[in-house]
Amino acid sequence: MFQKILVIGLLCSLCTTVFAQDFFQIKGIVQHAKDLTPAQGATILGKNLYAVSSASGAFTINNVIEGTYSFTVSHIGCEPTTFSVIVGQNMKEVKVFLIEATTVLDEVKVNGKTRKREALEVPIVSQTVSKEFLDQNRENTLMQTLSKVAGVSTINIGSGQSKPVIRGLGFNRVAVVQNGIKHEAQQWGNDHGLEIDQHGIENIQIIKGPASLLYGSDAIAGVVDIQPNQTPLPNSFGGEVNIIGESNNDLLGVSAGVTSRKDKWFYRSRLTYRDYGDYKVPADRINYENYVFKLDDNNLRNTAGNEANASLGIGYVTEGFKSETVFSNVNAKNGFFANAHGLEVRTSSIDYDSANRDVDLPYHKVNHFKITNNTSISAGEHVLHLDLGYQNNNREEHSEPVPHGYMPTPPNTKERLFVKNTYSLNFRDSFNLTDQHNMVVGLNTEYQNNNIGGWGFLIPEYNRFTAGVFAYDQFKVNSNFYVLAGLRYDVGRIDTKAYYDWYPSTVHNADGSISYIHQQRSKNKTFDFGSLSASLGLSYIQDKTSYKLNVGRSFRMPLANELASDGVNYHMYRYERGNLDVDPEISYQLDLSVEHTENHFSIGVSPFVNIFQNYIYLNPTSNYYETIQIYEYTQAEVFRIGGELNTRATITENLQLDASIEYVYSAQTSGPKKGFTLPFSPPLSGLLSARYQFEKLLFFDKPQLIADYRITAAQEEIVPPEEKTDGYQVLNMSLLSEIEVFKNNLPLKMRVKLNNVFNTKYFNHTSFYRLIDVPEAGRNISLSLTIPF
Amino acid sequence: MLCGFKSNLMKSTFKYLYFLSFILLITACSSDDSTEIDEEKPTITVNYTTGFPQGCAFLTRGETYNFRAMVTDNSQLAAYSIDIHHNFDHHTHDDQVRDCNLGALQQAENPLIFVENYTIAGSKTSYEINIPVTIPNDIDTGDYHCAYSVTDATGWQSRTSIDIKIVE
Numbered sequence: 001m002f003q004k005i006l007v008i009g010l011l012c013s014l015c016t017t018v019f020a021q022d023f024f025q026i027k028g029i030v031q032h033a034k035d036l037t038p039a040q041g042a043t044i045l046g047k048n049l050y051a052v053s054s055a056s057g058a059f060t061i062n063n064v065i066e067g068t069y070s071f072t073v074s075h076i077g078c079e080p081t082t083f084s085v086i087v088g089q090n091m092k093e094v095k096v097f098l099i100e101a102t103t104v105l106d107e108v109k110v111n112g113k114t115r116k117r118e119a120l121e122v123p124i125v126s127q128t129v130s131k132e133f134l135d136q137n138r139e140n141t142l143m144q145t146l147s148k149v150a151g152v153s154t155i156n157i158g159s160g161q162s163k164p165v166i167r168g169l170g171f172n173r174v175a176v177v178q179n180g181i182k183h184e185a186q187q188w189g190n191d192h193g194l195e196i197d198q199h200g201i202e203n204i205q206i207i208k209g210p211a212s213l214l215y216g217s218d219a220i221a222g223v224v225d226i227q228p229n230q231t232p233l234p235n236s237f238g239g240e241v242n243i244i245g246e247s248n249n250d251l252l253g254v255s256a257g258v259t260s261r262k263d264k265w266f267y268r269s270r271l272t273y274r275d276y277g278d279y280k281v282p283a284d285r286i287n288y289e290n291y292v293f294k295l296d297d298n299n300l301r302n303t304a305g306n307e308a309n310a311s312l313g314i315g316y317v318t319e320g321f322k323s324e325t326v327f328s329n330v331n332a333k334n335g336f337f338a339n340a341h342g343l344e345v346r347t348s349s350i351d352y353d354s355a356n357r358d359v360d361l362p363y364h365k366v367n368h369f370k371i372t373n374n375t376s377i378s379a380g381e382h383v384l385h386l387d388l389g390y391q392n393n394n395r396e397e398h399s400e401p402v403p404h405g406y407m408p409t410p411p412n413t414k415e416r417l418f419v420k421n422t423y424s425l426n427f428r429d430s431f432n433l434t435d436q437h438n439m440v441v442g443l444n445t446e447y448q449n450n451n452i453g454g455w456g457f458l459i460p461e462y463n464r465f466t467a468g469v470f471a472y473d474q475f476k477v478n479s480n481f482y483v484l485a486g487l488r489y490d491v492g493r494i495d496t497k498a499y500y501d502w503y504p505s506t507v508h509n510a511d512g513s514i515s516y517i518h519q520q521r522s523k524n525k526t527f528d529f530g531s532l533s534a535s536l537g538l539s540y541i542q543d544k545t546s547y548k549l550n551v552g553r554s555f556r557m558p559l560a561n562e563l564a565s566d567g568v569n570y571h572m573y574r575y576e577r578g579n580l581d582v583d584p585e586i587s588y589q590l591d592l593s594v595e596h597t598e599n600h601f602s603i604g605v606s607p608f609v610n611i612f613q614n615y616i617y618l619n620p621t622s623n624y625y626e627t628i629q630i631y632e633y634t635q636a637e638v639f640r641i642g643g644e645l646n647t648r649a650t651i652t653e654n655l656q657l658d659a660s661i662e663y664v665y666s667a668q669t670s671g672p673k674k675g676f677t678l679p680f681s682p683p684l685s686g687l688l689s690a691r692y693q694f695e696k697l698l699f700f701d702k703p704q705l706i707a708d709y710r711i712t713a714a715q716e717e718i719v720p721p722e723e724k725t726d727g728y729q730v731l732n733m734s735l736l737s738e739i740e741v742f743k744n745n746l747p748l749k750m751r752v753k754l755n756n757v758f759n760t761k762y763f764n765h766t767s768f769y770r771l772i773d774v775p776e777a778g779r780n781i782s783l784s785l786t787i788p789f
Numbered sequence: 790m791l792c793g794f795k796s797n798l799m800k801s802t803f804k805y806l807y808f809l810s811f812i813l814l815i816t817a818c819s820s821d822d823s824t825e826i827d828e829e830k831p832t833i834t835v836n837y838t839t840g841f842p843q844g845c846a847f848l849t850r851g852e853t854y855n856f857r858a859m860v861t862d863n864s865q866l867a868a869y870s871i872d873i874h875h876n877f878d879h880h881t882h883d884d885q886v887r888d889c890n891l892g893a894l895q896q897a898e899n900p901l902i903f904v905e906n907y908t909i910a911g912s913k914t915s916y917e918i919n920i921p922v923t924i925p926n927d928i929d930t931g932d933y934h935c936a937y938s939v940t941d942a943t944g945w946q947s948r949t950s951i952d953i954k955i956v957e
Contacts, residue, residue, distance in 0.1 A: 403874065403897065403900075405872075405902070406902060406904070408897070409897065620944035620946070621940075621944055622868050622941065622942055623868055623906075625906070626904045626906070627871070627905070627906060627936065627938065628870075629938065629944075629946050676826055718828065720943060720944045720945045724828075
């Protein structure tokens with residue numbers, strides 16, 4: 001949006017000829033802002049006045065009566081520009097500078113096509129989420145905002161943390177990519193949330209299917225690709241401040257960003273701070289198994305938290321070269337529900353109800369530091385991209401030290417510590433073989449170094465190196481028919497480190513003797529993997545209808561916890577045991593997408609069928625380890641089918657209706673849980689939206705009223721230890737408006753959002769707190785104000 | 790099914806067919822019930838005359854008690870566990886009807902730790918847990934917990950937890 005802030009060049013230099021009395025002549029020149037070359041053929045359009053610029057960029061409009069006039073200047077490939085001029089005595093020549101409509105690099109790539117057209121031509125079934133969508137639908141976390149997209153849902157951990165789920169698969173099966181670098185944290189963890197600042201994101205591409213070909217391991221179920229922001233235009237400066245307040249969890253948030261570019265150097269920076277209290281649920285007690293937890297004033301005790309983020313990007317752009325380095329740091333601290341964390345019921349002498357904004361035990365805190373560099377060079381026919389990344393994820397979980405089994409009371413509250421360093425290097429070269437063939441070849445490498453601490457053991461320390469090479473060809477059969485075919489091979493090595501309990505356990509030996517030993521939980525071991533990915537896709541555009549078909553094979557490398565965990569997960573009250581024999585997951589998927597667009601109506605369906613040859617699944621067994629149920633990583637064949645349907649109808653000029661449905665059916669077709677579904681399967685769900693655009697009202701410009709009605713069916717398909725979840729219906733309303741405070745300045749943007757209008761008590765099947773029967777948040781009013789400058 | 794789906798696309802009334810096909814796809818697949826799956830958890834209770842220990846029970850050091858609980862399942866019981874651990878720090882509470890008066894907070898020196906697992910052989914749908922436990926003479930007295938848990942062959946688990954006191 002900062003581009004819009006850009007200068008409308010209007011400077012005066014020369015005098016104009018003065019005609020007798022009433023009639024005047026407007027003289028001016030139109031030039032390209034970039035290099036001051038004349039812009040020929042630009043149309044200068046005002047009310048009843050019209051001119052076209054000549055080869056020298058000059059234009060004249062004759063016989064103009066005294067007064068103030070405004071004109072719009074349009075030229076192919078440039079942003080339309082408006083200027084106003086006071087016609088009268090002593091008029092000066094008008095100078096108009098046109099700014100190119102696309103940024104320098106996009107010009108290379110987009111080649112005059114719109115983003116929409118380009119998306120239609122690529123056979124990959126994907127969905128683009130714009131800044132506008134994010135601003136209008138912003139919720140507490142990025143993933144909660146994106147869950148409005150059909151096929152995307154979240155696993156929420158309270159109000160401030162969430163992780164992505166695409167078509168029912170999440171954790172390490174969805175890759176989150178930011179600035180070309182895969183976000184690496186403790187994604188496998190149940191109570192881990194995505195550490196990305198949701199402010200300042202301009203464009204997200206969501207791929208709802210296997211995308212190992214492009215993104216490597218972990219993209220087996222989909223990708224949330226947060227793309228680098230647009231390069232700002234030359235000689236520009238802009239920014240915005242966003243302030244948000246919410247009633248349900250007493251959230252106060254502020255985020256401020258600036259962007260600037262001189263000629264070749266540009267920078268952008270953003271600071272975000274959010275602080276929130278315990279959130280409220282429409283219930284005065286939580287009934288979990290035989291336990292009853294009374295809530296104080298509907299507050300889900302100890303779910304408060306805060307988040308402080310900062311980022312700075314510095315870039316350099318010139319003809320055929322662009323490089324940007326972004327430093328970012330996300331720091332968050334969140335309390336966990338005090339009465340039961342995971343499945344573990346707790347009492348405590350902590351007076352949780354004395355304050356709603358403090359974070360007591362148990363809580364987690366995380367700091368994610370990231371440096372990314374994206375460099376593109378166009379060298380003749382070749383466009384080279386280099387992405388470099390370093391990430392440091394430091395996550396701690398704290399809880400009151402309590403003895404368990406043979407473990408005595410631990411010395412401190414630090415239950416788990418994970419420090420993970422990830423180094424990434426991606427390279428790709430895109431070039432045209434012929435007019436019809438665009439080839440992309442590339443390399444992805446990544447090194448992870450994971451360290452652990454604290455008195456609880458879940459996953460071992462490990463080092464992991466992965467590398468993949470890929471090549472794909474985009475074949476343009478004709479202007480409406482495209483084929484994409486690609487192959488990729490990945491290798492990976494994981495070195496796990498040995499770990500011994502810090503306390504002795506009592507062991508009854510076979511000969512009747514008893515010994516006290518520090519049990520070994522993991523071994524020094526090396527695992528090597530290799531896997532092939534492939535994808536073949538077609539896209540066909542027939543008039544108003546576009547078709548896409550994609551078949552792909554994707555993979556996911558086993559994680560250290562799947563291979564080598566061996567310990568009690570107290571939060572989930574289970575003993576988790578890794579399996580040294582698991583193979584990389586292999587998934588085959590067939591995706592279809594059909595979109596049809598009429599003037600006032602559009603419809604799209606995107607069904608898929610998916611088979612996992614060996615889905616890695618944490619299977620609850622019947623056995624016990626020191627009275628804790630053993631869950632063991634096993635592999636099973638899985639069959640999944642489902643899809644999304646989206647329709648949009650423009651009823652009147654002011655009223656737009658949207659409807660979407662998402663559904664996934666999944667079943668394990670082999671293994672110990674044959675016939676069961678997968679954990680956290682989202683139920684059938686539909687979203688009806690109505691958007692009404694009002695006329696300008698007082699100082700409210702473009703006011704819009706939006707009603708979102710979510711209808712979700714019951715989830716009857718469960719797998720131990722899940723519970724069936726009833727269906728629900730929830731209404732959210734929002735009012736958006738722009739406010740003109742000062743003329744000639746950018747308008748303020750205001751949003752009032754009312755979530756859960758009827759304070760409905762309902763359960764979200766994919767929420768972390770669902771396991772302990774905690775309902776979703778109650779009614780919430782949020783007020784957001786964005787001040788651009 | 791997908792092929793049929795695709796050929797429909799060419800017809801002029803395709804937009805309605807899309808919708809129909811999609812609904813068909815959903816219903817055809819969600820009514821799949823080829824394998825019978827077990828969705829029932831086992832049950833566990835000490836709320837019967839000889840169930841032991843009852844909430845707030847006093848156990849004396851040196852005595853032997855038979856820990857008894859009834860477990861049932863719709864198809865097949867698999868295993869159970871008994872976990873007796875101290876609650877000197879009042880870290881958790883039981884799920885029984887009564888609230889017991891807990892003693893003062895105390896430091897653990899030599900608490901009783903009883904952590905045992907057992908399997909239930911045969912395809913039983915009901916079973917009475919009956920395990921004799923001798924309370925040693927040298928362990929700390931005070932508030933304890935007795936937690937039972939039971940699994941069925943599918944992997945469903947049920948738990949119950951009882952506040953007890955061990956006295957001189």
